[in-house]
Amino acid sequence: METLTIAIELLMAPQNLFLMIAAVFGGAMVGAAPGLTSTMAIGLLIPLTFGVSQYTAFILMLGIYCGAMYGGSITAILMNVPGTPTAAITAIEGYRMTLKGQGGLALGVATLSSALGGLLSCLVLISGSLYLAKVAIMFGAPEYFTLALFAVTVVFSLSSRSVVKGIIASVIGLLLGTIGIDPIAQYPRFTFGVQDIMIGIPEVPAVIGLFCVAEAFRMAENTQGVSKMQRQASGLSIAYRYLPRLWKTILKSSAIGCVVGALPATGAMMGSYIAYGEAQRTSKHPEDFGNGSVEGVCASESANNAVTGGALIPLLTLGIPGDPNTLMMLGAMTVHGLIPGPTLFHEQAILVYVIFGTMVLCNLLILPIGLMLAPRIAKVALIDKKYLMPAVSVLAITGASIGYGHIYYFWISVIFGIVGYIFEKGGFSVLAMAMCIILGPLMERYFRSSLMLPDAGPMLFFSRPLSLLFISLSILVIIFGLRREFKMRTLERQLAAARAAKESTNV
C-alpha cells in the first residue's frame, strides 16, 4: 500500500504531470507527422532521459507511445496521410468520412475509441502482468531460454514476408550479440584484435541506428512534403452519441489489440488490420466498409491503442518486448540499470505502479488533447522533410551515444543505420535483427546456465513441460509463417498471371 501511495504522489507531482501532458501532446504531433514514428521518437528521447529519474523517463516514453498511437489517425482522417503505418487502416474509412463532410465525427470516434481501447488495455496490463509475474517466478534457465527462442521464432516468422529472410536477420542479430568480452569466461570473442570492440555491440546505439538513422536515410530519398489540403473537421463533440452503437466493436477490437500486442513482433498494424477485418465480418452494415464506416474507424483505432497495454505485459514480466516501441523501452531500461522480469515487481514496485498509472492517465489525456487540438495537430504533417531529416539524422547519430563519451558509439549508430537501410531495401526484418541483438546475450546466458544444471544434456529442453510447450509453440509458429508465405506467393503468382493474360488480350 505504501508503494502505491508513493507511486501516486510521483504521478501527481506537478513536474511529472506537466511532462506527461507534454509527452502525450508531443507524441500526437510525432504520430501525425508522416515519416516520424513513435519508435523513432522514443529512440531519440532515450538520451534525454539519462539525466532524469527512471520514473520521469518512463512517464515521458509512455506519454509519447500512447500519444503517437493516436496521433497517426488525425492526418489519416483529415488528409488521407497516415502519420504512422498503424493509421493506414483508419485512413481507409476516416478519409472517406471526411470527404462526405463527417471529418469531425470520424476524428471524434477515433479519439473516443483510442482512449477507451487504451484504457481497456490498461486493465489487461495490470491484471495480466501481475498474474504473469507470479507465474514467471517458476521459470528456470531452460524455460527462459525456450521462451526467448519462441519470441525469436515469432519475430522471424511474422515480421518479414519471407521466413528465410527473417531467419537470416535474426541469426545475424544473435551473432552480433556474442561479440565482445564473454561475461562468464572474461575472454574476448570476435574482436579480431580491435580494442574498441571489446565492449561488444552496445544495444541502445545499435537499435537507434537500425530504426532512427536508417529512417533518416530513407527520408533523404523522398523529401516531398505533404501538399494535400486539410479538410474541415466540425462536429467532433457529437461522437459520444455513437458510443452505445459502438461499444461491442470497442470491446472486441481492444481484446484483439491486447492479444496481438502481447505477441512479440506483431505490433499495432496487425492489431488494427485484424480488428478491422473482424468488425467488417460481424457488422450489420458490411456494405459501409470502404465507403466511410464509423465502425471501421472505431475498430482500427481501439485496436491500435489497445496494443500499447498488451505490448507492455511481456516486457515487464518476462523482459521480452512486444513491439518496436517496447523494444526501445527495454533499451532504456538497461540504460537505467533496470532488469525486467518478475524481480522488477518486487525490487521496483514503485516503478511498476508508476508505469500502470502513467498508462491510465496518458490514455485519459488523449480525450481532451484529441477533442480540442486535433485539427491543429494535423498541421504538423505540412512540415517539409528537408528540414526534419538533418535534425533527425544528427540527433539519432549523436543523441544515443553522447552519454557514453566515446566516439565508438557514434560509429555504431552510423553503421547500424546503413545496415538497417540495406536490410529494409532487401526485405529483411529490421525488427527481428534489433530484437535479437537485445535478446541474444540473454538467450546465450540462459542456454549456458541450462547446460550447467546437474544431469543436463541436449534433451533437457524437451523433458521440462514448460520448455517443451515453448518449443512446440515455436514449431507451430514456423509452420504458420511458412504456410502464410506460400499462400502469399501463390496469390502473387495468380495475380501476375491474370495481369499478363489481360495485357495479351488487350494487345
Added chain:
Amino acid sequence: MISEWIVSVMTLIMSVTFFVTTFSFPRLAADPGGLSLFPRILCIVAAVFSLIMIAQLLLRNRAGKTSPLASLKTLWRDIWRRGAESDSASQSRRMMLVIVLSILYPWLILRAGFLLATAVYAYILMRLLETRHLPGVLLSICLAAALYLIFVHLLEAYVPTGIWLDLLIN
C-alpha cells in the same frame, strides 16, 4: 535485388569467419556449453540459410529477372551520371552522399569538435535536400547550438571539442 545479394553474401562470409574463429576459444570444465557452442550453432544456421537465399536469388536470376550485376551497374551509373537525369538517378546519388557524409560525421566531430562538425554536417544535408542557402545556414547553426546546450547543460555530457583548439594552443 542488390541489397538481397549484399546481405546474403555478407551473412555467409560472417558465419564462416565467426565459425573458424570459435576454434581459438578456450574451454572451461565448469561451463559445458562454453564460449563456442552457442555461436557455432548460430553460424551453421546462418550459413545454411544464406546459401538457401543465394540459391533462391540465382534461380530468380535465371528466370529472367534483373541480375545483381545489372542492378549494380545501374546504381553505379546513377551515382556518377550528371546532366539530364531521372528521379531515381538523383535519389541514388543523394542517398550515397548522405551515407558517405554520415560516415564522415563522427570523424569530423573528433577533428573539428561537436559544434562545428554538427553545423557543417546539417548544412550540407540541408543543401543536398535543396534547402536555400540562408535558411540552411541559420537552421544548421541553431540545430548545432541547441543540441550543444542540451547535451552540455541538461545532460552534463562530455562533448568533443576537437583537436583544432589544441593545435591553436600549442
